Each structure stands twice: as C-alpha cells, then as structure tokens.
Amino acid sequence: MKNVYKFYLLIISFFIVSTFLFATPELKQPFPNYPLYETTLKNGLRVIIYVDSAVPVVSSQLWYNVGAIYDLPYKSGMSHLLEHMDNTKHYKARQISAIVDSLGGEDNAFTSSLYVCYWVDLSKEFYETALKFGAERMVNLVIPKEKFLSERQVVSEERRLGENQPYDKMWEQFDLLFYKFHPYRNPIVGWMDDIQRIELTDLLNHYHNYYTPLNAVCVIAGAAEPQDALTKVEKYFGNIKSKPVTHPIFNEPEQAGEQRMTMSQKVSLPVIAIGFHTCDVTSPDYYILEVLEALLSRGKDSRLYKKAVYEKQYAQQISASNDLERDNGRFYFFAMPKQTNLVDSVEKLIYDELSNIQSLGKDSITNEEMQRVKNQVIANEIFGKDSGRSMGFRIGQQAITTGNLADMVEYPKRIEAVTKDEIRSVIGKYFVPKNRTVVTLLPEGK
Amino acid sequence: MNNIKNQISKIKMTKKSSKLVILIMLFISSVCFATLPISRDSLDIGLKVLAYQTNRLPLIEMRWVAYAGSIYDPVGKEGLANVTNKLLTHGTKVRSAVKISSDIEFVGGALSVGTSYDYATLHIRVLSKNTDLAFDMLSDVLLNSIFSDSEIAKVKNEIIGNIKQGCDYPYDVGWDKLNQLLYKNHPYGHTIDGDTISVTKITRKDIIDFYNKYYTVDNGFLVVAGDFDKTDLLKKITNKFATMRKGKPDTPIASFESGPFAPKSQGYYIYQPELTQSYVFIGVPGIAETSPDYFPARVMNFVLGGSPLTSHLGNAVRETQGLAYDVRSFFDRRLYGGAFVATTQTVNPKKAIGIMLDEITKMNQIGATQDELNRAKTFYIGNFPFNYDATRDKVDLLQNMEIYHKGMDYPEKFTGYIEKVTLNDINQAAKKYLYPNNYLLVIVTNVAKDSLQVQGIEWLN
Numbered sequence: 001m002k003n004v005y006k007f008y009l010l011i012i013s014f015f016i017v018s019t020f021l022f023a024t025p026e027l028k029q030p031f032p033n034y035p036l037y038e039t040t041l042k043n044g045l046r047v048i049i050y051v052d053s054a055v056p057v058v059s060s061q062l063w064y065n066v067g068a069i070y071d072l073p074y075k076s077g078m079s080h081l082l083e084h085m086d087n088t089k090h091y092k093a094r095q096i097s098a099i100v101d102s103l104g105g106e107d108n109a110f111t112s113s114l115y116v117c118y119w120v121d122l123s124k125e126f127y128e129t130a131l132k133f134g135a136e137r138m139v140n141l142v143i144p145k146e147k148f149l150s151e152r153q154v155v156s157e158e159r160r161l162g163e164n165q166p167y168d169k170m171w172e173q174f175d176l177l178f179y180k181f182h183p184y185r186n187p188i189v190g191w192m193d194d195i196q197r198i199e200l201t202d203l204l205n206h207y208h209n210y211y212t213p214l215n216a217v218c219v220i221a222g223a224a225e226p227q228d229a230l231t232k233v234e235k236y237f238g239n240i241k242s243k244p245v246t247h248p249i250f251n252e253p254e255q256a257g258e259q260r261m262t263m264s265q266k267v268s269l270p271v272i273a274i275g276f277h278t279c280d281v282t283s284p285d286y287y288i289l290e291v292l293e294a295l296l297s298r299g300k301d302s303r304l305y306k307k308a309v310y311e312k313q314y315a316q317q318i319s320a321s322n323d324l325e326r327d328n329g330r331f332y333f334f335a336m337p338k339q340t341n342l343v344d345s346v347e348k349l350i351y352d353e354l355s356n357i358q359s360l361g362k363d364s365i366t367n368e369e370m371q372r373v374k375n376q377v378i379a380n381e382i383f384g385k386d387s388g389r390s391m392g393f394r395i396g397q398q399a400i401t402t403g404n405l406a407d408m409v410e411y412p413k414r415i416e417a418v419t420k421d422e423i424r425s426v427i428g429k430y431f432v433p434k435n436r437t438v439v440t441l442l443p444e445g446k
Numbered sequence: 447m448n449n450i451k452n453q454i455s456k457i458k459m460t461k462k463s464s465k466l467v468i469l470i471m472l473f474i475s476s477v478c479f480a481t482l483p484i485s486r487d488s489l490d491i492g493l494k495v496l497a498y499q500t501n502r503l504p505l506i507e508m509r510w511v512a513y514a515g516s517i518y519d520p521v522g523k524e525g526l527a528n529v530t531n532k533l534l535t536h537g538t539k540v541r542s543a544v545k546i547s548s549d550i551e552f553v554g555g556a557l558s559v560g561t562s563y564d565y566a567t568l569h570i571r572v573l574s575k576n577t578d579l580a581f582d583m584l585s586d587v588l589l590n591s592i593f594s595d596s597e598i599a600k601v602k603n604e605i606i607g608n609i610k611q612g613c614d615y616p617y618d619v620g621w622d623k624l625n626q627l628l629y630k631n632h633p634y635g636h637t638i639d640g641d642t643i644s645v646t647k648i649t650r651k652d653i654i655d656f657y658n659k660y661y662t663v664d665n666g667f668l669v670v671a672g673d674f675d676k677t678d679l680l681k682k683i684t685n686k687f688a689t690m691r692k693g694k695p696d697t698p699i700a701s702f703e704s705g706p707f708a709p710k711s712q713g714y715y716i717y718q719p720e721l722t723q724s725y726v727f728i729g730v731p732g733i734a735e736t737s738p739d740y741f742p743a744r745v746m747n748f749v750l751g752g753s754p755l756t757s758h759l760g761n762a763v764r765e766t767q768g769l770a771y772d773v774r775s776f777f778d779r780r781l782y783g784g785a786f787v788a789t790t791q792t793v794n795p796k797k798a799i800g801i802m803l804d805e806i807t808k809m810n811q812i813g814a815t816q817d818e819l820n821r822a823k824t825f826y827i828g829n830f831p832f833n834y835d836a837t838r839d840k841v842d843l844l845q846n847m848e849i850y851h852k853g854m855d856y857p858e859k860f861t862g863y864i865e866k867v868t869l870n871d872i873n874q875a876a877k878k879y880l881y882p883n884n885y886l887l888v889i890v891t892n893v894a895k896d897s898l899q900v901q902g903i904e905w906l907n
C-alpha cells in the first residue's frame with residue numbers, strides 16, 4: 001500500500017514538475033482568418049507559427065537579429081562567416097546536414113544586412129529534429145581553429161564568385177558612394193582584406209553577443225499543429241538563458257549634392273544605376289514608394305519597360321526597386337542600355353517618366369494603372385502563400401525588419417489606401433538631383 | 447589515386463547507423479506517399495491534359511508544353527525554336543503585344559515563355575477567378591500569333607543582346623563550350639539562344655514554318671494545376687483548343703550515347719586574365735532521363751557530388767581543403783542522352799582538379815558504402831513531397847512525368863524505384879558512367895595553361 005502511495009505521489013510530482021518545466025505561454029492568433037499564431041517564451045524567444053497543411057512538410061527557421069551591419073569596423077563579413085560555422089558540442093561539421101539529408105530534408109542558411117536565417121525543411125513527422133539542431137546551434141556552437149581557417153578560405157572563394165560576375169564590382173562601388181557612413185556601404189560577404197582580418201575570437205564574441213533567445217525569432221511554417229509546435233519549441237529552447245543585446249543605431253547624414261561616378265570594365269553592354277535616399281521601412285512613405293515601383297517597373301505593361309525596352313528599344317533591361325531597409329532606405333533604378341551612346345537617353349527617360357507621373361498632364365497616373373498595381377498586390381499576396389518555406393521567409397524577414405507582423409498582413413490594405421497625390425508628393429520629396437547617386441559602367445574600349 | 451587501395455580498407459559499414467537509417471527509410475516510405483490528385487486525359491480534339499487538382503489557394507497555373515526545343519533548330523538557324531516561342535506573346539490576330547501584357551498583368555497574373563533543349567513552354571498563372579481569361583489568353587497566343595515583322599525584329603534584337611551579355615559570365619562561357627565539345631555534332635551541342643549570326647539569319651518564313659510544324663495538338667500537351675472543377679476544366683479546354691492544328695512532325699532525334707569522351711582525356715583552355723578564380727568543368731557523355739540506369743546513376747551521383755556539402759566532392763574540395771564555395775556533380779537532364787558533369791569555381795584549379803579526379807576515380811573503382819547508399823535513398827524518398835509543394839512545382843512534376851515517359855503512377859512507385867536500388871547497382875553505375883581517364887575538361891581561367899599541370903590530358907587548343 002505504501003508503495004502504491006509512493007507511486008501516486010511520484011506521478012503527481014511528475015505532473016507538477018513537468019507543468020512547471022514545460023509550462024507553455026499562450027498562443028495568440030493576432031489576425032482573424034489568418035492562420036498565424038504567435039507567442040514569446042519566457043526567455044524572450046519570439047515564436048511564430050504559420051499553418052498550411054496542404055503538403056506534409058514543415059519549414060523550421062531560426063532568425064537572428066544580427067546581419068552585416070553589425071560587423072566590426074574593418075572586419076566586414078563577420079556575420080556571414082559565422083553563419084557558415086556548424087560544428088557544435090554534439091555534432092561534427094556537416095553532420096547536421098547529413099542527418100537532414102538522411103531524413104529527406106533540405107537545409108541552408110543566409111545572411112543579409114540585417115539578419116541571419118537558418119532554415120530546415122523536413123516532412124512534418126521529423127521537423128522536431130530541426131528545432132533540436134536550432135537550439136544546439138544557439139548554445140553549443142564550437143569553432144575549431146582548423147575549421148575556421150578552411151571556412152574563411154571557402155568564404156573568400158564565395159566572394160570571388162561575386163567578383164567575376166559582370167556587375168558586382170559596380171554595385172560595390174555604388175554602395176560606397178551612396179552610403180558615406182551607414183554600414184550598408186559594406187558588402188555582406190565582406191571586403192577581401194577584411195575577411196582575412198577576421199579572427200576566430202571575433203566570431204566567438206559575435207556569437208556570444210547576438211545568438212541568444214532574446215535576439216531570435218523561431219518561425220515554423222507548414223503542416224504543423226500550432227500547440228504541438230509550441231510544445232516542441234519550448235522543449236528545446238525553453239531552458240536556454242537569455243542575455244541582453246545591444247543594437248547599434250546608424251543614421252546616414254543627409255547627402256550634400258548629386259554624386260556621379262563612371263567606371264569602365266570588360267563588359268558587353270553598358271549599365272547605369274541611379275539611387276535616391278528615401279525612408280526607414282516603418283515610414284508610411286514606404287507603401288507609397290511600393291506603388292511607385294510597381295507603376296514604373298512591375299511587368300511588361302509598366303512604364304519603364306514599355307518605353308525603354310519595348311517602344312524605343314533603348315535598353316536591354318530596366319528596373320526600379322524600393323529596398324526594404326531599416327534606418328536609411330533607398331529607391332534605385334538599374335538599366336542596361338543597348339549601346340554606350342544610349343546611356344544618357346535612358347537616364348533622361350527615367351527622369352522624364354518620374355516627371356510625367358508627378359505632373360497633372362495627360363501622361364500622369366491613370367485610374368487603370370492604379371487598379372492594375374492594386375490587383376497585382378492582391379494576387380501576389382495569394383501567390384506568396386503557395387509554399388511554406390517562402391511564407392516563413394516573409395514572416396521572418398518582417399519580424400526582424402520592422403518587428404510588426406501587421407506590416408505584412410495589412411500590406412494589401414495599405415497599398416489599397418495609397419493615392420495619386422501621395423505618389424506625386426513622394427516624387428517631389430525624394431527624387432531630386434541633390435539626393436541622387438548615379439554610377440555608369442561602360443564597356444572597356446568601346 | 448595512389449591511395450585507392452588504402453581507402454578500400456578504410457571503408458567499413460557502421461552497423462548501428464545503418465540500422466537506424468533503415469528504420470528511418472521504412473518510416474518515411476510508410477508516411478510520405480498518399481495518392482496524388484492527378485489525372486491524364488486524352489480529349490476528343492486530340493489534346494492530352496495532365497491535371498493536379500488542389501484547393502490549397504484560389505489560383506491556377508497552366509502550361510502548354512511542345513516538343514519544340516532547340517534540338518529541332520535547323521543547321522545554320524540555331525535559335526529558331528527560342529525566337530518562335532518568344533514571339534508567341536508578341537501579338538495575335540486580336541491582341542497586340544502590349545495588349546497581351548496589359549490584359550494579363552491587369553488581373554495580377556503572369557504569362558511567360560521558356561525554351562529548353564527538348565521542349566518549349568508557355569506558362570500562365572492567375573487567380574482562379576480569372577481562369578476564363580487565362581484559357582482565352584493561352585489559346586489565343588498559341589493559335590493566333592501573327593509573327594509581325596516589327597515584333598520579329600524586336601525579339602531578335604533582344605536575344606542578340608542576351609547572347610552578348612552571356613559572354614560576360616564565365617560560367618556560361620565554360621558551360622556552352624563544354625556542351626559544344628561534348629555533344630559534338632548532336633543538336634544538344636548548340637546553345638538554346640543560338641549565336642548572333644544564326645539569329646540574324648532567321649526569317650519570318652523560318653518562324654512560321656517552325657510554328658506550323660511543331661505547335662500542333664499532337665506535338666505537345668497541357669498541364670494544369672490548382673483550384674478548378676475537372677469537368678468544367680476539360681470542357682473549357684475542348685472549346686478553346688478545338689481548332690488547333692493537328693499533325694506530328696517527323697523529325698527523329700538521334701540518341702546521344704553514353705561512354706568515354708575520347709580515347710584519352712582532352713582539355714579546352716579559355717584564358718580570361720581579368721578573372722580572380724577559375725571555372726572548372728569535367729564532363730563525359732552521360733545517360734538519358736529515360737535510361738533504365740537512371741535511378742542507380744542518380745543515387746550514385748548523390749553520394750559523389752549531388753549533395754554539395756555532404757558528398758565526396760563537397761567533403762574533399764570544400765570542407766577539407768576550403769578550395770571552393772561550390773562544387774558539385776550532376777547528370778544533365780535530357781531526353782535523348784545527357785552528360786555527367788562535375789564543376790567548381792576556385793582560385794586553385796590545379797589542386798581542385800586533382801582532388802575532383804581523385805574522387806571520381808575512387809567512386810569509379812571502389813564505389814560507395816552501404817551507409818552512403820542508405821542515406822541517399824532516405825533522402826530521395828523523404829524529399830519527394832517537395833516535388834509537389836508550390837503550384838509551379840506541381841506543374842513541373844507533371845510535365846517531367848510526361849516528357850520523360852515516367853507514367854502517371856510515378857509518384858506512387860517512386861519509393862519502390864529507389865528502395866530497389868542496391869549497392870551493386872550504384873557501384874556498377876559508377877563503373878559504367880564515370881570515365882576518370884577519358885573525360886573532357888573545360889576551364890575558364892586566369893591561370894597560365896602550363897601551371898595547371900593536369901596529368902594525362904591532351905589540350906585541344
């Protein structure tokens with residue numbers, strides 16, 4: 001009888017202890033009719049679960065709020081080099097990838113200016129393994145000296161891959177000219193000299209400073225049951241202690257006047273890149289610039305393609321891009337004129353088109369154009385949900401870049417609200433010569 | 447290569463891990479494969495329709511696939527298949543090129559074309575509420591294109607620009623040269639775009655003749671995936687494509703046989719002093735996608751270089767030596783015979799080539815281990831659901847099943863195909879399809895030829 005009593009006591013104790021140990025915070029569904037669930041663990045790890053059960057796979061992604069802009073001065077490429085390291089206390093180099101292979105999964109990682117993302121896609125039966133690996137990397141990363149040296153060589157080769165692409169050098173020079181202060185001016189992979197300057201201790205410090213639950217977002221997208229997914233996350237990450245993280249703030253000083261550079265290189269066709277400083281991604285202007293980008297260059301029916309590529313045939317290709325950047329955003333144009341003597345014409349055509357849109361004349365924005373852009377946004381919203389991995393990427397990027405998922409969920413509504421007057425107004429505000437950087441790349445000897 | 451005998455004694459199967467892998471394999475194969483909601487219908491109008499029905503999202507994607515790839519280009523008119531395909535979206539009897547773009551883009555949809563060696567495609571994507579527009583558009587561009595002189599000039603001009611631009615990319619330069627030398631006189635040997643001279647020579651008559659010959663109801667098929675009612679779908683297709691021209695072109699393509707590239711390994715050297723690393727390609731004639739050895743060869747390649755980080759090549763070139771960011775090998779996917787290619791980009795080509803050849807030799811002479819085979823098998827079986835994740839993936843899956851004669855029961859049988867592959871099968875495939883002494887090396891490099899010191903190679907230039 002005593003033994004039975006002890007047994008029940010043990011069972012009750014177990015439940016009390018496990019309730020304490022595995023107590024999971026409440027999941028919230030912040031947006032009605034949107035299968036997205038969210039909570040934050042006690043240690044600060046933000047957990048976001050997006051449910052799409054159409055295909056029996058789950059993308060498990062761990063995002064860290066530390067990208068290339070956090071690299072130490074003269075050691076650009078640190079965040080990216082650290083992303084390459086995968087030895088841990090319990091797994092040798094590439095052992096995690098080998099296990100993911102053997103489960104039929106796919107894994108990889110990427111670094112941007114603002115974040116690092118590690119992702120593993122597995123069938124829904126096995127995705128817990130990805131969480132286990134994510135937690136292992138968060139607390140138990142080790143970097144053997146030999147591995148550090150060989151991976152630094154691998155990254156040097158990765159940088160050379162870029163160097164041998166025809167326009168990479170031009171973009172690096174463009175960024176240097178465009179940003180005088182902000183670390184956006186450095187390449188994510190790092191300058192070659194900087195890569196060689198990075199020491200093992202730099203990476204270990206970087207890891208200890210930033211790889212902590214408080215500075216991470218765990219995104220689970222796919223055929224996962226939300227409560228079960230949270231339990232699994234809690235199981236592997238719940239007991240990891242957090243450390244405070246300091247995030248640097250960078251503010252690019254106002255540009256003093258137009259900046260121009262002409263380069264020459266062995267390329268077949270000339271290129272022109274034109275950039276304008278804009279706003280932080282949280283500014284309401286961001287959505288207005290999104291509409292402007294679509295008017296100018298989304299699809300063959302857009303203004304720049306139709307005029308520069310199709311009608312006048314000045315350019316082989318042309319595009320406009322509104323960058324999703326924190327602190328100091330930019331809007332830029334990229335065009336490939338068919339001949340060197342058409343570079344000026346293409347540049348003028350871009351400015352003329354901005355003037356046309358800004359004007360109230362016959363070439364100003366039509367209702368049909370506005371409707372097209374809005375229809376495209378609504379359609380893209382649906383197309384974007386067509387894969388768990390890509391939905392996870394959108395969510396993770398938003399969670400790190402602005403922190404507010406409403407910016408993603410309410411994106412179509414905000415685009416819908418943009419007016420023609422607002423578009424005219426942002427052109428006047430940002431697209432002025434003083435705020436402009438122009439880099440031209442001409443074919444050598446032509 | 448001297449270490450091969452030592453390597454044999456080192457290869458031992460880890461009993462514990464292989465048991466675990468077998469358990470994983472059994473589990474994966476029991477959970478992954480439900481019957482997919484796919485169908486293949488031959489309509490009274492002669493059109494074959496492959497469909498994948500899903501209500502995951504309110505969207506639909508359709509793709510017309512014609513056996514009208516670049517292998518059908520006439521000699522001297524290389525690039526004709528590509529020019530013809532591109533022109534389909536450049537004006538019909540009822541829509542101008544601009545109208546085609548504006549109609550589809552106004553509803554947030556997209557219409558795109560693509561030409562490969564074996565086939566050409568027209569792909570359309572819309573929200574399912576715009577299905578009627580998609581059918582109207584697809585049938586219009588397919589049946590009513592007018593190939594006006596002005597649009598022909600624009601398209602040719604654009605392609606010539608692309609060809610010029612391609613010369614700026616060292617990978618493309620090497621890849622094109624490898625194809626040209628490896629496939630010799632076979633139509634796989636010329637680029638899909640053609641060259642600036644052959645494209646310039648293409649006339650409106652060439653285009654119309656090509657279109658009339660290859661864009662027929664009997665020379666292609668339609669793939670549809672997404673949210674639709676099947677009965678309604680087939681009715682719409684029948685209505686829209688009823689007048690499509692019939693006929694099957696009689697243009698047989700010779701098989702490109704696997705085997706050694708030459709009695710002795712040969713090399714082609716392209717010097718580009720401005721580069722900061724070398725682009726290395728090692729190739730031999732490989733296998734057709736329809737070969738009975740397809741699965742053993744593919745599984746063998748996964749172990750050798752299919753998995754960039756964990757394969758033999760990845761481990762030896764990247765992980766151990768830090769010589770490259772990317773190193774891999776693959777069997778090029780073609781209908782009438784392909785190539786086996788191993789490739790990397792490195793600042794130290796001499797060392798990297800030596801290691802790659804060493805690994806290819808080891809695979810050819812020693813083969814893989816049971817553990818490696820098991821891991822490759824569980825990868826392919828477990829990875830199969832990723833082949834039908836996004837709607838476009840579903841279209842790709844059905845397209846490839848049809849093009850490469852895999853049959854509609856392919857998704858169900860896939861596990862069996864992989865499970866059946868034995869260690870002996872993959873090691874035989876390594877002996878049959880890897881030729882470490884009879885390969886073609888193409889290198890685009892900033893390193894002097896003499897410094898490369900590739901053993902046993904005869905330079906072609």
